[in-house]
Amino acid sequence: MISLDHLRRFAVARSLFPPTTLERAILKLAFVQADPIRAPARAQDLTLRHRVRNYRAGDLERRYESLDVEEDVFVNYGFLPGAVWRLMHPRSAGVRWTAARRKRAQALLMFVRERGSVHPREVDAHFSHGTVTNYWGGASSATTHLLTHMHYAGLLRVARRDAGIRIYAAHEHAPGPADDAERAARTDALVDAVVRAYAPLPGASLSNLVSRVLRYGAPQWQRATKHALERARLRLAHACIDEVDWYWPAGERPTTRAPDDVVRLLAPFDPVVWDRRRFERLWGWAYRFEAYTPATKRTLGYYALPMLWRDRVIGWGNLAVKNGELHADFGYVAARPPRDRRFTRELDAEVARMRTFLHA
Numbered sequence: 294m295i296s297l298d299h300l301r302r303f304a305v306a307r308s309l310f311p312p313t314t315l316e317r318a319i320l321k322l323a324f325v326q327a328d329p330i331r332a333p334a335r336a337q338d339l340t341l342r343h344r345v346r347n348y349r350a351g352d353l354e355r356r357y358e359s360l361d362v363e364e365d366v367f368v369n370y371g372f373l374p375g376a377v378w379r380l381m382h383p384r385s386a387g388v389r390w391t392a393a394r395r396k397r398a399q400a401l402l403m404f405v406r407e408r409g410s411v412h413p414r415e416v417d418a419h420f421s422h423g424t425v426t427n428y429w430g431g432a433s434s435a436t437t438h439l440l441t442h443m444h445y446a447g448l449l450r451v452a453r454r455d456a457g458i459r460i461y462a463a464h465e466h467a468p469g470p471a472d473d474a475e476r477a478a479r480t481d482a483l484v485d486a487v488v489r490a491y492a493p494l495p496g497a498s499l500s501n502l503v504s505r506v507l508r509y510g511a512p513q514w515q516r517a518t519k520h521a522l523e524r525a526r527l528r529l530a531h532a533c534i535d536e537v538d539w540y541w542p543a544g545e546r547p548t549t550r551a552p553d554d555v556v557r558l559l560a561p562f563d564p565v566v567w568d569r570r571r572f573e574r575l576w577g578w579a580y581r582f583e584a585y586t587p588a589t590k591r592t593l594g595y596y597a598l599p600m601l602w603r604d605r606v607i608g609w610g611n612l613a614v615k616n617g618e619l620h621a622d623f624g625y626v627a628a629r630p631p632r633d634r635r636f637t638r639e640l641d642a643e644v645a646r647m648r649t650f651l652h653a
Contacts, residue, residue, distance in 0.1 A: 295532045295534065295547050296534065297534055297535065297574070297575070299547040299548065299549060300493050300532075300534065300539060300547055300575065301575045301576075301604050301605075302547070302548050302549070302550065302552055302604045303493055303541070303545075303547035303548050304492075304493055304565060304571070304575060305552060305565060305601065305604045306548045306550065306552070307492070307541075307545065307548075308322075308563075308564045308565050309343055309344070309557065309565065310344065312343070312344055312345055312346040312348075313344065313345065313346065314345065314346070315341065315345045315348070315352065315353065315356060315360065316360045316361060316362065318341060318344040318345045319341075319360070319362050319372060319373070319374055320374045320376075321344075321489075322340075322344065322489075322490055322564065323373065323374065323377060323486040323487070323489045323490040324367045324368065324371055324372070324373045324377070324486070324487070324490045325337050325340050325341060325353075325371050325372045325373070326340070326368075326369050326370070326371040326562040326567070327364070327369075327370055327371040327372060328560075328561075328562060329457075330584055330596060332584070332595060332596035332612070332613065333612045333613055333614050333619070333647070333651055333653075334350040334650070334651060335350070336560045336561065336562045336563075337353055337371065337372060337560075338350045338351065338352070338353060338650075339558075339559070339560035339563070339598070340559075340560045340562065340563050340564070341353060342646075342650045343557055343559075343563075348650065349649075349650055349652065350650055350651055350652070353372065354453075354454045354457070357453055357454065358452070358453050361374060361375040361376075362374060362375065363375055363378040363450060363451070364450075364451040364459070365378055365381070365444070365445075365510075366445060366509050366510060367381075367487070367506060367509070367510045368487060368502055368505040368506050368509065368510065369505075369509075369562075373486075377482075377483070377486045379466070379467070380479050380482050380483050380486075380511075381483065381510045381511045382447045382466040382467075382469075383447050383466040383467075383468070383469050383513075384445075384446065384447055384510075384511055384512060384513050385446050385447055385448070385513075388442075388445065388446040388512070390446075394439070394442070397420075397439060398439060398442070398443055398446075398448065400420075401416065401420065401436075401439060401440070401443065402443065402448055402449075402463060404416065404419060404420075405449065405461060405462065405463045406463045409462065410452045410453075410460050410461065410462040411460065411461055411462075412455060412458060412460055413434065413436060413437045413440055413458065413459070413461075414458075416436045416440065417434050417436040417437065420436055421436075440459075440461055443461075444459075444461065447464065447466050448463065448464065449461045449462065449463060449464055450462055450464040469513070476514060476517065477517070477520070477521075477524070479511075479514075480507065480511070480514050480517050480521045481521065481524060481525070481528075483506050483507070483510060483511060484503050484506065484521055484522075484524075484525045485525075485542070486506075487502045487503070487505075487506045488502075488525070488529060488540065488541065488542055489542060490564055491564055491567060491568055491571075492540065492541035492542060492545075493539050493540065493541040493547070493571075494539065494540050494541070494568065494571065495537050495538065495539055495568075495570055495571055495574060496526075496537065496538035496539070496540065497570060498568045498570050498571055499522070499525065499526075499529075499540050500522060503518060503521055503522045503525060504518055504522075507521060525540070526540070528543055529541065529542065529543055530542065530543050530544070530545060530546075532547075537574065552603040552604035553603065554603060554635050554639060555601075555602075555603070555639055555643075556600065556601065556602050556636065556639040556640045556642070556643040557600075557601040557643060558598040558599070558600055558601075558610050558612070558643055558647065559598055559599045559600075559601055559606075560598065561582045561584075561596065561597070561598065561599070562582075563599070565599075565601065566580060566599045566606065569581075572606070575606075576605065576606045578606075578626050580593070580597075580599055580606070580609070581593065582597075583595060583596075583597065584596050593609050593611075593624065594609065594611035594622075594624075595611065596611065597609040597610065597611055597624070598610045598611070598612065600623065600625075602631065602636055602639070607625060607626055607627065607630075607631065608623060608624050608625035608626055608627075608630070609623070609624050610622065610623045610624075611623075611624075612647060614651055614653050617653060618653060619644065619647060619648050619651060619653040621644055621647075623640075
């Protein structure tokens with residue numbers, strides 16, 4: 294019999310695997326969500342530090358060009374293995390263009406091809422397209438907006454970053470599926486990748502993720518969502534616990550091994566805690582990302598990092614580097630930390646690892 298305790302341990306053990314190389318870690322994860330906020334580091338770095346040997350903040354950006362890794366939209370924006378990235382393209386059939394935008398895009402594409410790779414500032418200086426309203430309601434360079442749109446359409450790829458700024462290069466993807474069978478195989482592979490990233494998943498979360506990956510990652514196949522989900526439910530391992538259906542990759546078995554005595558401070562978008570529906574079922578409380586919540590309404594903090602002790606998320610930490618020193622403040626669901634010397638020792642060890650990771 295599989296219990297919720299088994300699934301909780303399974304969720305932690307399969308995602309927090311023994312540290313490996315950077316490229317292998319991203320391949321095993323299938324997707325690493327990105328976020329620009331540094332509090333105390335970007336989300337992608339906070340996620341990778343648990344899974345990559347001797348990882349330091351910024352290593353992904355520094356080593357990006359040497360890896361078979363791409364930046365793109367999957368279920369959100371982030372980093373994914375080249376093999377998964379290629380499954381989603383060409384997605385131009387799912388991207389709508391106005392005639393005027395298509396004309397500007399063609400001119401910009403020729404400009405990028407002539408130079409090999411371009412900084413948005415260089416493109417803006419050449420074309421001076423003005424400004425547009427961005428997703429958050431602020432003003433963004435129209436050129437940067439067009440570059441982002443072309444990147445999503447698959448006309449460009451991110452070649453590298455320069456001080457955090459995307460440097461773009463022209464790219465031409467291989468042809469799409471030749472028939473319905475090949476299209477189904479691709480959509481199934483994309484669904485398997487998202488399940489690999491976030492399993493075990495409650496049925497509602499599986500439906501949501503399949504919908505997201507075929508809406509954002511491969512919009513040209515969005516109409517195939519229903520059938521892709523039906524096939525996934527048939528091939529994935531499955532159990533019903535407390536009247537909730539759970540799914541995970543076939544061939545994997547929920548672990549009964551006792552969790553390690555380790556404290557980990559996780560990124561808000563870490564695969565272990567990303568699915569808030571699953572979070573509440575596994576850990577019995579509601580974690581919320583409050584960076585965009587007004588300060589007066591925050592209960593956890595601006596960028597609270599979920600605190601995993603063994604296989605339980607028992608609280609959160611707010612960390613910041615000030616004048617080269619790491620400052621940490623912690624909160625607990627039970628109002629106080631565990632009365633266990635091992636916990637105190639392991640929390641100190643995690644803070645020490647964070648200092649090394651941040652060069653603090």
